[in-house]
Amino acid sequence: MTEPVANAASKCYRLRRYYLVVGIAGVVFSAIVGCFSTVLAWFNVDGSFANPRFFALVFGVFWSAFTALGIYIILAYFRERLHVSHDCLTAIGCLRTRSLQFADVQRMRWRAWPQGGSIVLRDTATRIVVEFANYTPEERNELIALFRNRMDAERQEGWSRFAVAVVERRPAKTQRSRTAAVLCALAFGGIAVAFVCCWWIGLGVQYLVLGILNAVGFVAYSLSVGYRWSFVADDAHP
Numbered sequence: 001m002t003e004p005v006a007n008a009a010s011k012c013y014r015l016r017r018y019y020l021v022v023g024i025a026g027v028v029f030s031a032i033v034g035c036f037s038t039v040l041a042w043f044n045v046d047g048s049f050a051n052p053r054f055f056a057l058v059f060g061v062f063w064s065a066f067t068a069l070g071i072y073i074i075l076a077y078f079r080e081r082l083h084v085s086h087d088c089l090t091a092i093g094c095l096r097t098r099s100l101q102f103a104d105v106q107r108m109r110w111r112a113w114p115q116g117g118s119i120v121l122r123d124t125a126t127r128i129v130v131e132f133a134n135y136t137p138e139e140r141n142e143l144i145a146l147f148r149n150r151m152d153a154e155r156q157e158g159w160s161r162f163a164v165a166v167v168e169r170r171p172a173k174t175q176r177s178r179t180a181a182v183l184c185a186l187a188f189g190g191i192a193v194a195f196v197c198c199w200w201i202g203l204g205v206q207y208l209v210l211g212i213l214n215a216v217g218f219v220a221y222s223l224s225v226g227y228r229w230s231f232v233a234d235d236a237h238p
Contacts, residue, residue, distance in 0.1 A: 034063025
C-alpha cells in the first residue's frame with residue numbers, strides 16, 4: 001500500500017473510466033431496446049398485446065428511466081471530484097458540493113461495504129462518504145493510507161474490521177462473487193436465447209420482450225464480471 005507524503009499539496013481524484021463505459025453502454029442499449037419495444041407494443045404487430053397503448057407507455061417509461069440513469073452516470077464521470085489537501089476534504093457531486101476540515105471531523109467510520117469498502121466522515125454539519133471502488137487501484141490504496149494516517153485513532157471506527165474484510169481478504173471474496181456473477185450472466189443469457197427462439201417460431205411478441213428483459217440481466221451481470229475481475233487483477237499487482 002502506498003503511503004501518502006506528509007503535507008502533500010492538494011490532490012484531485014476522479015471516477016475511474018469504468019463508469020464512463022458503463023454509462024455510454026447503458027444509454028445506447030436502453031435507448032435502442034426502449035424504442036424497439038415501445039414501437040412493437042404501440043403498433044401491436046402480432047396482436048399479442050390486449051392494451052397496446054398501455055404497454056407502450058410502460059415500456060417507454062421503464063426504458064427511459066434506464067436511459068436517464070446512464071446519462072447521470074456519464075455526467076457523474078465528468079463532474080464528480082474528490083479534492084484532498086493536508087487539512088481539508090471537498091467532495092464535488094453532480095448536484096452539490098460538500099467540504100469539511102479534518103480538524104473538525106468528529107468521527108471517521110470505516111465500512112467494508114459496498115464492494116471495495118468505503119469511509120464516512122462527519123463533523124457537526126457535514127457528512128461525506130468516500131467509496132474506494134470509484135477510483136483506480138493506485139488511488140484506492142493511496143486514499144486508504146491517507147485517511148488512515150490523517151487523523152488520530154481515537155476518532156476512527158471500524159478499522160480492524162475493514163482491514164480484515166477489504167485489505168486482507170478482498171481477492172478471495174471477490175473471486176467468489178465473480179463466480180456467482182458469471183453463473184447469473186450465463187443463466188440470464190440462456191433464458192434470453194430461449195425466449196427469443198420462442199418469438200422466432202411465432203409464439204408471440206411477448207416472448208421477444210421477455211427475451212430483451214433477460215438480455216438486460218445478461219449485460220448487467222457481464223459488466224459486473226468485468227468489475228469484479230478488475231479487483232482480482234489489481235490486487236495481484238499491488
